[in-house]
Amino acid sequence: MTLKGGTSLWIGGILVALALFVAVAAPVIALTDPVMAANLMNAEIPPGLEFPFGTDVQGRDIYSRICYGARISLTVGIVSQTCNSLIGVTLGLTAGYWGGLWDDLVSGLTNLMLAIPSLIFALAIMAILGPGLVSLLIALGLTSWSYSCRLARAQVLSLKSQGYIQAARILGYGDLRIMFTQVLPNILGPLIVIATLGMGGAILAEAALSFLGLGIRPPFPSWGSMLSEARDQINTAPWLSVFPGLTIFLTVLGLNLLGDGLRDILDPQATTRRA
Amino acid sequence: MTTDSLLKVDGLRIALAADSTTYNAVEEVSFEIGRGEAFGLVGESGCGKSITALAVMGLLKRPLSLGGGKIVLDGEEIQSASPAKMRDLRGRRIGMIFQEPMTALNPLSPVGRQIAEMFVLHQDASWSEAMDRAEEALRQVRVPSPARRIKDYPHQLSGGMRQRVMIAIALACSPELLIADEPTTALDVTVQAEIIDLMAELCAAKGTAILMISHDLGLVANMCKRVAVMYAGRIVEAQPAEEIFATPQHPYTQGLVNSLPRLGERSRRGQQRLREIAGVVPSIQAYPPGCRFNPRCLRASDICLDTAPAITPLQGDSLVRCHHHG
Amino acid sequence: MLLVLARRLANVVPTVLAVIALVFLLFSVLPGSFISAMSEEGRTIDPAVMERMRKEMGLDDPVPVRFAKYVAHTVTGDLGVSFRTREPVTQLIGVRVWPSLKLVFAAMVFAITVGVTLGFLAALRPGSIVDTVSMVGAISGLSLSQFWFGLMLMYLFALQLKWLPSFGYGDGGLSHIILPAVALGVGPMALLARTTRAAVLDILNADFVRTARSKGMSERLVVKWHVLRNALVLVITIVGLQFGSLMGQAVVVEKLFAWPGVGSLMVDSVFQRDVPAVQGCILMIVLFFLAINTMVDIAYVVIDPRIRYR
C-alpha cells in the first residue's frame, strides 16, 4: 500500500528472509560463541576487522550476538503470534458459531483485552512468571489476540447470514468440519497479515519489556536486551546500541512491509480495516 | 442526421493503463445527439458504456484516460479543455445521474444542501437563497413536503426519493444534456417507471437532451428516439428505437431483443422460453481477434475469427458492425 | 444521545468489574511479598516491623475475604492504602492524573496534526513524492522502538542542539512536554497517517465524490465539502482507540523522560509490589480508555447523522 504492493512485498520479504536466514544459520555465520567467548580484555572495542560490529562490555562479539539474538527475537515474534492467532481464531470461530452466552462471554473478554493495554498486561504476566523466554512467550502470546478473534467471529457471522453454514449442516457436516473447511480458508489471508504485523509488534514489545527490566533472561542474547543493556553507553560506545537498534528496526520494518504487501494480495478489500 | 447537433462523439478511444501495456477499453465510438433529443446507449455491464459517459463528463480517472477521438459540445471541442473549463461545463451544461442512489449522495450532508451546492457553484447564489431554490427543485421532482425534506439526510429517504434528489441535482441548472447512467437499475420496478417518466417530463420541459445508458434495451427503447448498442468497447449497431426491435441487425442485438420478456409475444411463440445469450463479455485483456462477439455468436464464420468487421451504414444514420448482419 | 450513553454504560460496567477481578487475581499470585515494597539496596529489614505491617494491611486474611473487601472498597471509590507510601491510593494517583493527561493530549495533538495532515496530502497525490515520503516515514515510525527513539530525540534536541530540556516535568510548561509527546506520539502518528490516507483514498473513490465532481466542483471544494467530514468518521475510530490506550502505552516514555504520570507510577508499583497502587493505576488506565471511547461514540453521534436517528 505504501509503495506499490509489489515493492513493499519484495523489500519486506527480503528483510524478513535475511533475518530468518541469520537465525537459522547463526552457528555457521557467527564468529564466536555468544556467551562463553567473553573476554574482558577485549571489552568495548569499536567495530573493526576482527569484530565487525565491535564488542560489548563483556568483550563479546556483537555481530555474533546479533546472529544468535535473531533466534530469540524471531522465536518470540513467531511463537507469540501463533499463540495469538490460535487463541483468537478458536475463540472467534466458536463464539460466532455457537453464539449465545459463549459469544457474550468472548465478546466481553475481547473488550477487556482491548481496555487493558497489552504492554501492561504483558508486564503483569512477566512480573508473575519472572523474566525469561517462556514467560515472554506466554506474556506476548496471551495478550493480543483480539484482532484475530474479531476477524474470525465476523467471518463466521457473515457466512452464517449467507446460509453457507445451514447448507453444510443439512449436508450432515459436523461443527468442527464446517469451521475448518468453510470458515478458516476464508480468513487465512487476513489472518496471515495480522500475524505478520503482530510479529513486528512482539519484537518491539520484547524491547520495551527489556527496557523496563522484564525481558529475556541473559546471558543468551536477544536484540531487545542487547539494546536495553547498551543504553547507558550511548555516548561512550554507540556501536553497542546502533547495531542491535538497527537490526530491530530493519526486521520490524521488513515485517511491516511484508504485512502490507501480503495484505494487497491476501486481503484486498481491507483498505481501512487496519492501517 | 439531426441538423441541430448538441453532442458529437467522434472516434472516441479510452485507454486503460495496466502494468506494462495499455488496452483500449473503448474504441471507435461515435454518435451524435441533437438538442432535446433522447439517445440510448445499451450493453451488458463491462461493455464500456459507463466510461463513455464519464469521458464525456471529463471524469475519467486513472488507470483510464482519453486515448483519442473528439467530443464536441455545441460546436466546441471539449476533449482537451482545461479542468477549469470542464468544471464550468459539468453541472451547468451537462448533468449526470448515477446508478446507485444509495451511495451517490453524501451520507453526512442534508439533501437540500447537496442540491443547493449547484446554485452556489454555478449561479453565484448565497446559501440561503440556494436553499430556497433547492426546496423548489425538490418540489419539481415531486418529493412530498420538500420544506421538511431538505433537512433530511440521504439515509432517511427511500431509494426512489434519493433518485429524485439526484435528478433535482442534475437538472438544477437546466443543463443542455443529461447523462443518466442506469438511473433505475437499483430501484423497485414500480418506482422505475415513475422515475423514467419524471426524467422525460422534466427534460422535455427544460429542453434538455438525454444520454440514457442502460443494460435494459426495453427501457431505453421506450424513452429514446435512437439507440446504439455497445459490445466489448465498440458500438455494434445503431438504429431508431422502433426499428431496433423490429429488425435488429447484429446477432448480439438480436440476442438482446430475444431475451426481453414481451407481453403477448410469449404466448404467440408458444412455450418458447426467454433466450439468453450464452457466454459472458470477454475481459479487456482477452478480447478475441476478429469480431469480438465471435465466441458467443451463433453465426460466426472463419472471417469473423480473424477480421474485425467494419461499420456498415444502413438506412438513415443507422449502422451495424457485422460480417453477417441482417 | 442519552440512549447512546446508557447503552455505553451498560457495556462499560461489566468490563470495569471484570478488570477489577482480573487485576486482583493477577496480583494475588504475584511472587514477592510486601517486603519488596520496603526493600532497598543493601539495607536489611526488621522482621518484627514487617510482621506488624502485614497485619495492619490485612494481608493475613484468606484470599476470598481480601477479594470481597477489595471489591467492596473499590466500588465505593476507596482504592486502599499504598504499601509503600501509606497514603491513600486515590491521592497517590490523583496527583499523577493531570501530568498523564497532559502528556497524552500533547502526544495526540502531535499525532493528529502531523499524521492526519500527512495522510491527507498523501491521499490527494497518490504516487507522488509527498505520498512516498510520508508513507515510508509512517511505516518507519511503526517500526521504531519507543525508548530508542526517545533516547535519540533526547540526544539530538537536548544535548546536541540544546533546543529543549531533556527530561522531567519542569514547571509544567510547554518546553518540557515536547520531546516526550513526540516520542509517545510517533506510533499513533504513523498509524493515523496510514489510516487517513487509506480512508481518504477510499472516499475519493466513493460514488458521492464522483457525484460532487459531476456537479462541476473544484477538487478543493470536493475535499472541503464532501471528503473531510466522511474521512473524519473513519479517522476518529482510530484516534479513539489510540487515544484511549495511550495512557497505558506511555509507560516507557514516562520512565525514560522521568515524567510523573500514571504509567510510570504503575511500573514502579509493580516492581515494588505495591499492589493497591498497581490496582489503582490499572483501573485508572482502563477507565480512561473507556471514557475516551464513550466520547468517541458521542462524537460519532454528532458527526454522523446515520447513528443519531438509528
Added chain:
Amino acid sequence: MPTNAIVQGGSVMRKLVWSAAAALALLGAATAGAQQTPRKGGTIRFTSPYAATFGSLDLHTTPRATDEIVGKAINRTLYKWDSANNKLALELATSVSASADGLVHTYKLRDDAYFHNGRKMTADDVIASFSRIMDGKNAFPGARYVRVIKGAVEFEKGQAKEIAGLKKIDDFTLEMTLTDRVEPGYYFFDGSTAILPKEEFEKPNFASNPVGLGPFKFKEHIPGSRVVVERWEKFYKPGKPYADRIVFVIMAEAAARDVAFRNKEIDTSILGPAQYVAYRADPQLSKGILEVAEMFTRSMRMNPSFKPFSDKRVRQAVNYAIDTDLIIKRLVKDKAYRAVSWLPLSSPAFDKAVKPYAFDPAKAKQLLADAGYPGGFELEFTTSQNESWGMPIVEAMIPYLDKVGIKVKPKLIEVNLLSDILIKGDFQAIISSSLTGPDSLATLRCFYSKTPRSACNYVDFNNPAFDKLLDEAAQTADAAKRNDLLRQANNILYDEAPVWFFNYNKAVMAYQPWLHGLQANPTEITHQYYEDVWVDETSPAK
C-alpha cells in the same frame, strides 16, 4: 570509648581508619569548595538517582535512602554523620554524658532549634517522635533503632503507656536508658529516627506537607518529578543555609541523567561504571567528580543448604576461580575497591594485612576435586539487573566458573525481590549489595548464629569461634580491643568464605563547577547536609 567521658558535640568519638584511596578522595572533595567564600542565594538542583518516585516525605514511615535525600534538607536527627571528620557527631544536642555502665545517656538538647511552624524543639518532641515510631499500630521502620531504648519493646507491644527509658529532665535535658552497651549515635543518625513536631505529624496530610527542623522548609512536591524546598530563616546554624532553594529532581534513568547533566539541567549526577570512565576522560567533566568509598560490600552469597556450598572448600574454590580484579577493572571500570572480607575499607576492624583471594583456577579445581566435585556441578545463580552488582557481573563470572566445571544458569529477578528471596533462603547463589557500616559490630551480627535469617543471616552462618568473638566484642568497652576482636571475626569470615567477596562500592557523584561544599558521605553519597552546600553565580539556575 571512655566509659564515663563527656563527649562534646563535634569531638572525636571514634577514629575511623581510612584507606589511602578514600582519604585522597575526601581531600579532593574538601578542596573543591575551599577556595571561595560561600555565596548566599541561588538554587541547587540536586538529583535523586535511585528510584522513580519518592516514597514518602514523612521520614518515620520510610526506610529508604532515596527519601532521606530530601529528608536531610527538611529534617534532623539526634546525631549526624560528620563526613569531614568521618565520625558520628551530635546534631540536635550540644553535649551528652554517659553513665559508668554505658547504658544511661543524658543529652543537653539545642535550645535554638525551631520547627518550620515556628515552634521551638524541646525534649518532649524527642519523646513524642520516638513514641510514634514505636507505636505498635504504626509499624514504622525506625522501630529497629528505637528498640535499643529500654522499655521500647514493652511500649510497642502495648504493655506500657510510655517508653520507660526516655525521661525528660527539663525542656532541654533528656535522659535515655539503653538495653545494651552500644554507641547510640549509630542508632539515632538514621533518617527514620528524625525528630518531628507532634502537632504536625498528627495531621492526616503530614506526608504531603512535612514539617521539620532542617535548614530548608518544604515548598512543593510533584510526585514522580521533583520536590522543592526553601531556606528556613530560623535554622540553628548562624549564616546557614546558603542557598535560597533546592530542587530535587527525580532522574532514575542513567542515560537520561547523563544527557541532563551534560546539558547543565542538573547540578549533580550519580555515575555508573560506563559514565565514570567517560567523565574521567573528559577534560571538563573530570574536574567535578566526587568519589567516596561507601560502606557497601558486594558479594555472591552461597547457600549452604545447596549441597556443594556446605563445603568450605567449594566456597573457597569459587573465590579462587574468578578473576575478580579483572572484572573490577574492566567491567566495573575501577568504580569499586576489591573486597577482601566482609567489612569495608573504612571499617576500623579492617585488616590491611590480609590479601584478597588470588585468581587461581588450578587451585580452585583442586579444591573442588578435594571436596568431591572434580567435574563441577550445575548452579542456579539468582541475580537482579543491577549494572554494578547484577546481571553484567554474573555474565562475566559465567565463563570463569565454566572453566572450573561450574555450569551457571542465571535466574534473573527484579531488584526489589532480592530481600524477599534472601529472607526465604530460596536460592543457591545470589549476588547483591549489603550495607556494611558504619557500625561494624552490627554489620558482623549478620553472621551471628543466633541472628535469624529473617533479620539478615541469609546464609545461616554458624561458627562458634565467630560467635564467641562477637559476644566478647559486645562486652568490651575499649574501642581498640573491640576492633581487634572484630578484626579476628572478620578474618574468620574471610577463611570460611560464606560469600564470594566481590568489591566495596566506590560511589561517584558528578557535580557542576558552580556547586561547592559537597560532603563525601561514606554512609550514602547522596545524603548531604545541605546547609553547607552552595552555588556560585555561574550557575545557570535562576
